[in-house]
Amino acid sequence: MKDLRWIVGLSSLEGLVLSGVNLSAVEVGLQTINMLPSLTRLELVGCGLFMNPHLSQVNFTSLSSLELGENNFNNYMVPPWLHNLTGLHDLGLSSNHLSGPIHGLFEQMTSLVDLNLGENLFDASTLKSLCNVSSLNYLDLSLNDMQGSIPSEIGQLSKLQVLDVSSNSLTGVLSEDHFAKLGELKSLNQSENLFALNVSSWWVPRFQLRDIMMSSIKVGLLFPAWLRTEKEVQWLDMQNASISDSIPSWFGVFCYEIYFVDFFNNNLTWNLLEFKQMKKSPPDGNSPSTVLKSNKLDGSLKSFPSYIYELDLSQNFLTGHIPLPDVGQTVASTIFLILSDNHFTSSIPEDLCKLENLKYLDLSNNFLSGRVPLCLGNLPDLLVLNLANNSLCGQIPSSLGNLGQLWILHLN
Ligand SMILES: *[C@@H]1O[C@H](CO)[C@@H](O)[C@H](O)[C@H]1NC(C)=O
Ligand SMILES: *[C@@H]1O[C@H](CO)[C@@H](O)[C@H](O)[C@H]1NC(C)=O
């Protein structure tokens, strides 16, 4: 689009959404839109507003929703006229190369509910200045340039439901104070930072989280006892979280409710060698995944529920026979079964062929013996079959020739 002047005629306009329309060739684009004083909602996401979005006087002060994400502003500063939009509820400025101090910007925005500053270059002072915006429900400061520690005042944002500070370089220690009043919090993403969590074993958080994303921060050494009080968790990502402890038995008591559990790359041991608490099927439409790759699990595992979509127990010290799928009334929905790099012995159980939707089967680097079951050739969706580096013997069954979808076959 080259000319936007026609828009001035729309003097009653309250909502204007031009997201995805290329406005980079429009001269004085925002100035033109500024002639519409009744606007309450303006969305210009990804419009190529590569410019200093300057306004000497801002007219659309009735705006309650302003989305300017993905525009790559070239002056790296938050437009000063934003200060005057004190009635904003929603403000989106993600992916704009923005940096610089924004002191006081939010002081007057006492109705601000939803703030997305993700994928910019803001530093930790921004976080500090937001700790007073008590109306916030949603705060995204992911993928910025924040260093230093998180101010404990963030724990005063009592209406916060979603907090995302992931992928920054935040350091220091997060204590219970940082969560003091966060009773409404449902989704917490702190992944990919440098800080440590230090809370007591008796801590009972005020929140009931649904999504917990704490990969590559220091949660450990102990298994987080506070998880025991969290009854609504659906997503739990604690990859690479420096936990060196045994998985407590109470964890299994509710882990069937969590449809995504990822403890990749910790030092977990495991006393509870059964998924016996996981009898209940998950709600429809979920793809339950359990990833315990690269830990120190030993002992044997009798069975696993076949409604698990992905089970990855590779790079542990598991012994005994390959765990059997527990095929109940429901259709077996396991797609990924990854048990490589363990100490499993005996033969490959034919029961694995009951996993009729299996796409990825990796049993490599174990001590399996006996023959390759003929019935593996009956798994029509199999894409990857890796049985390498075991002690298998006998003929390779020609039924494997039925696997018309197969991409990768390792039998070495
Ligand atoms: C937007 O328009 C400008 C100028 O007309 C052009 O150079 C640019 O490639 C366009 N951007 C996209 C994403 O199409
Ligand atoms: C809006 O502000 C501009 C300055 O950017 C001013 O020239 C213009 O008169 C104002 N328009 C209306 C409709 O208020």
Ligand SMILES: *[C@@H]1O[C@H](CO)[C@@H](O)[C@H](O)[C@H]1NC(C)=O
């Ligand atoms: C913002 O408001 C102040 C005081 O109401 C006014 O002096 C100033 O010109 C306004 N700035 C813009 C860019 O509209």
Ligand SMILES: *[C@@H]1O[C@H](CO)[C@@H](O)[C@H](O)[C@H]1NC(C)=O
């Ligand atoms: C937050 O508000 C308090 C009291 O109103 C004030 O003293 C403090 O300077 C404010 N902090 C920030 C970072 O704006």
Ligand SMILES: *[C@@H]1O[C@H](CO)[C@@H](O)[C@H](O)[C@H]1NC(C)=O
């Ligand atoms: C949480 O943060 C990580 C790291 O930035 C990111 O990959 C992931 O998409 C985020 N998850 C959600 C649900 O926002």
Ligand SMILES: *[C@@H]1O[C@H](CO)[C@@H](O)[C@H](O)[C@H]1NC(C)=O
């Ligand atoms: C963790 O918190 C406890 C109790 O507040 C304190 O004694 C200890 O020094 C803290 N550890 C770290 C590493 O901050």
Ligand SMILES: *[C@@H]1O[C@H](CO)[C@@H](O)[C@H](O)[C@H]1NC(C)=O
């Ligand atoms: C684990 O976290 C550390 C920081 O604590 C990071 O340097 C490293 O790259 C992460 N490793 C993986 C495999 O994610």
Ligand SMILES: *[C@@H]1O[C@H](CO)[C@@H](O)[C@H](O)[C@H]1NC(C)=O
């Ligand atoms: C596991 O523990 C060892 C020390 O016993 C340590 O060197 C290693 O970094 C730990 N690994 C993880 C992923 O925490």
Ligand SMILES: *[C@@H]1O[C@H](CO)[C@@H](O)[C@H](O)[C@H]1NC(C)=O
């Ligand atoms: C074969 O598997 C054994 C047992 O897991 C392992 O120690 C060894 O490194 C593996 N060899 C290769 C070549 O991967």
